[in-house]
Amino acid sequence: MPAPLSRRAFLARSTIAGCSLAASPLVTPVSFAAAPWETRLVVIILRGGMDGLAVVQPHGAPEYAGLRPDRQAGPDLDGFFALHPALAPLMGLWARGDLGFVHAVSTPYRDKRSHFDGQDLLEAGTVTLEGVRDGWLNRMLGQMTGVQARTAFAVGRGEMKVLAGPAPVADWTPDAKLTISPQAMRLAELVMQDDPAFHAALSEAAMLSQTRGTRTKGKPHQKIAAFVAEQLRGDTRVASFSINGWDTHRAQQRALNGALGRLSDAILTLRDGVGAAIWERTAIVAMTEFGRTARLNGTGGTDHGTGGAMVLAGGAIRGGRVLGDWPGLDEADLYGRRDLMPTGDVRAPAAWLMRGLAGLERSALERVVFPGLDMGRDPGLLL
Structure with a gap:
């Protein structure tokens, strides 16, 4: 008698049954979680080290022109900071108060x-x-009650570690397509019948894939954002994905134009996709692992640094501001005489967003969510 077909074996053989994954190297898994509150939080990880000094340009600092002789002049924000021109499509959000920044921040x-x-x-x-x-x-x-995963089925490459852990979370790749014959689906159901959670997840995954249709047209980053927006219109309250391309050691301006264009597209796709009512209850935070050197290197790029910037967007954001304790760009003010000095912890604005969006206590945020964090004074990030 043949051995029972395990879940692992079924998934390993799923290509025979007709399961296919249309994956792109630019498409990263998207993580979701449903929760019993009405606000939405989207976390975008900017992988590679975004150059905050090029994105939110301190053109009012006398040292900036010498450090960045190749700077591309963008729209002015507040008389001291200007925006990189590749983010100019977001200026409508800035004028409306739906876009803001926090400068000179870093992780520990x-x-x-x-x-x-x-x-x-x-x-x-x-x-x-x-x-x-x-x-x-x-x-x-x-820390919340009533949290449920949007689906327990996961398809994709890698993981979003920011959502890894015991709380229920679903992982999905927007271009995943589950095309399985009725006979194969019946076989899968029989294999999974003694595992109710997995059985339900398989059914939901099939349904989700079948309802995707042509809703995710566009470039990979736009497909991701459109897929996220679709979930946020439903039960999903938290979503996270990443955008790559921020490691700009050479020819930085060319690379930044592409990366910032993808970030701008993603934010605007999210806004258009969720609709006006949900947009007003949505906060987006884009974060990066570290900033880059204050001075350009010999190849027109920047090397790994320390202090950087984070991007805030959404109708729930009290935007139109560049927040943070500006440290200055004089050589003596730089971290190690080479990097923007971090004057704030990048975790603190994220904690204040969660405090306002989900109502978490400060003590839980400082001790459990971000152990060792001092959130400091409330910066008033939300309306």
Whole structure:
């Protein structure tokens, strides 16, 4: 008698049954969680180290022109800061108060400048990686009651560590297509019948894939944002995905134009996709593992640095402001005489967003979600 077909074996053989994954290297898994509150939180991880000094340009600082002789003049924000021209499509959000920035922030990570460690620490939300196995968004969900995963089915490459952990979360790749014959679906149901959670997840995954249709047309980052928006119109309250392309060691302006264009597209696609009513209850935060050197290198790029910037968007955001304690760009003011000095912890604005959106207590945020964090004074990020 043949051995029972396990779940692992079924998934490994699923291509025979007709399961296909139309994956692109630019498409990253998107993580979701449903929760019993009406606000929405989207976390975008900007992988590679976004150059905050090029994105939110301190053109009012006398040292800036010397440090960045190739700067591309963008729209003025407040007389001191200007926006990179590739983000000019977001100026309508800025004028409406739906876009803001926090400058001179970083994680507690210092000096080693490794993308892998920097990103892991950003998504862990801790001071050290020792003994840490979950992410700060998952720990936030663990503090809430009534949290349910949108679906327990996961397809895609890698993981969003910021949502890793014991709280129920679903992972999905927007271009995943589950095309399975009725006979194969029946076989799968029989295999999974003794595992109610997995059985339900398989059915929901099939339904979700079948209802995707042609709703995710466009470039990969637009497909991701459109898929996220579709989920946010339903039960999903928290979503996270990443945008790559921020490691700008050479020819930075060319690389930044592309990366910032993708970020702008993603934000505007989210706004258009969720609709006006949900947009007013949505906060988007885009974060990166570290900033970059204040001075350009010899190849027109910048190297791994420390202080950087974070992007805030959404109808729930009290925008139209560049927040943060500006440290200055004189050489003596730079971190190690090379990087923008971090004057704020990037975790603090994220904590204040969660405080306002989900009603978490400050003590839980500082001790559990972001262990070792001092949130400081409330910056008033939300309306």
